[in-house]
Amino acid sequence: MTHPSSKKVAIVTGASSGIGAIYADRLAARGYDLILVARRADRLEALAAQVSKAHGIKAEAIVADLTKDQDxxxxxxxxxxxxxxxxxxxxxxxxxxxxxxxxxxxxxxxxIALNITALTRLTQAAVPAFVARNQGLIINIASALAVHSLPISAIYSGTKAFVLQYSRGLQQELAETGVKVQLLLPASTATEIWDLSGVPLAALNQETLMTTEHMVDAALAGLDQGETITWPSVADASLWDKYEAARSALFAGTQAGKPAPRYKIV
Ligand SMILES: NC(=O)C1=CN([C@@H]2O[C@H](COP(=O)(O)OP(=O)(O)OC[C@H]3O[C@@H](n4cnc5c(N)ncnc54)[C@H](OP(=O)(O)O)[C@@H]3O)[C@@H](O)[C@H]2O)C=CC1
Ligand SMILES: CC(=O)[C@H](N)C(=O)O
Known part of the structure; x- marks a missing residue:
């Protein structure tokens, strides 16, 4: 095992706006130097300059299109x-x-390229390095739509369901190491993603929308409390436990080795 470094660096993908920009600010406030990744150089560089000045850390902007293999x-x-x-x-x-x-x-x-492939490739690159140092944190941002599909979200929900299952599996694989994976499942948050998605932010029920600051601060509070799965907007935390219990019982029910009696196959 190599020794953990005394320098702390966080890589934030999609830092040029929305949730990623707030993560950059909050991690800088916690003393992390930053590597900020996205396509819009002007936004990244402005954020890097702002968080460096505000928090006295080093921030580097890396312009990359994460749907492209070389990037x-x-x-x-x-x-x-x-x-x-x-x-x-x-x-x-x-x-x-x-x-x-x-x-x-x-x-x-x-x-699929951004929400699944890039996230998976970056995680797969981080895990061996983190395991070698027995230290590291991966925060995977899924969505409440990981457990819910709408007639307009089949692809998006599918990508986020992948993030859910991939992260859950990894958490089990890494349970005996010092490497942590936090799975985050936000509901609607007020960012640019909506206007770009085809559903304008203004068309949403504004009472269901969280601010980016509240969302990220809740996620980090969950992390500090030792959560590995964080639902920032869900007041009744037992709902996840019930969902998990039902999912686990359903899976156990699949392990019968014969058709279910209702199909009347002898
Ligand atoms: N807002 C919401 O309601 C919710 C959002 N989420 C998730 O939160 C995450 C952040 O989204 P949010 O902050 O809302 O949206 P934003 O649109 O504000 O941010 C998306 C970020 O991803 C970057 N990005 C987009 N395409 C690429 C690309 N090809 N290569 C590199 N970076 C890219 C954008 O930067 P640039 O364009 O400069 O490349 C931007 O920094 C997403 O994973 C989203 O699915 C989950 C649940 C709810
Ligand atoms: C645009 C969306 O669907 C949003 N990012 C979400 O995950 O709820």
Whole structure:
């Protein structure tokens, strides 16, 4: 095992707006140097300058399109080789909300490439490096839509369901190590993602919308309380326990080795 570094670096993908920009600010406030990743250089550089000044940390902007193989590879290399990286926030994501049958291949492919492939590749690059140091945190941002599909969210919900199951499996694999995976499942949060998705932010019930600051602060409070699964807007935490109990009972029910009696197959 290599020794943990005294320098603390966090990589935040999708830091140029919304939830990622607030993560950058909050992690800088906790003393982390930052590597900020997204496509919009101007936004990233302005944020890097602002958080460096506000919190006295170092922040580097890396312009990358995480739907592109070579750009993901550049961030994978940093994760695999920079021994100071302690946190990966897999936040970059996009939504295209429309019936799947009417969605073009580009919109299907870009959601899968960013929400699933990039998140998975970056996590897979981080895990061996973190395990070697027996230290590290991966924050995977799914969505409440990971457990709920709408007629316009089949692809987006599917990508977030992947993040849920992938993160749950990893948590079990890493349980005996010092590496932690926090799975975050926010509900509607007021960001640019909505106007880009085809469902304008203004069309949502404003009472169901959380601010980015509240969302990230709740997620970090959950992390500080030792949560591995955080539902920032869910007041009754026992709902997840009940969901898990039902899911586990359903899975146990599949292990019968014969057709269910209701099918009357002898
Ligand atoms: N807002 C909400 O209601 C909810 C959001 N989420 C999830 O939260 C995460 C953050 O989204 P949110 O802050 O809302 O949305 P934003 O649209 O504000 O932020 C998305 C971020 O991802 C970046 N991004 C988009 N495409 C790419 C790309 N090809 N390569 C690299 N970066 C990219 C954007 O930067 P740039 O365009 O500069 O590349 C931006 O920084 C997403 O994973 C989303 O699914 C989950 C539940 C609810
Ligand atoms: C645009 C959305 O659907 C939102 N990101 C969510 O996950 O709820």
């Amino acid at each position: 993901v590879a550049r961030i994978e290399t940093i994760l695999a080789t920079n021994g100071d990286v302690q946190i990966l926030v897999n936040n970059a994501g996009l939504a295209r909300l429309a019936p799947a049958a009417q969605m073009g291949a580009d919109d299907v492919g870009s959601q």
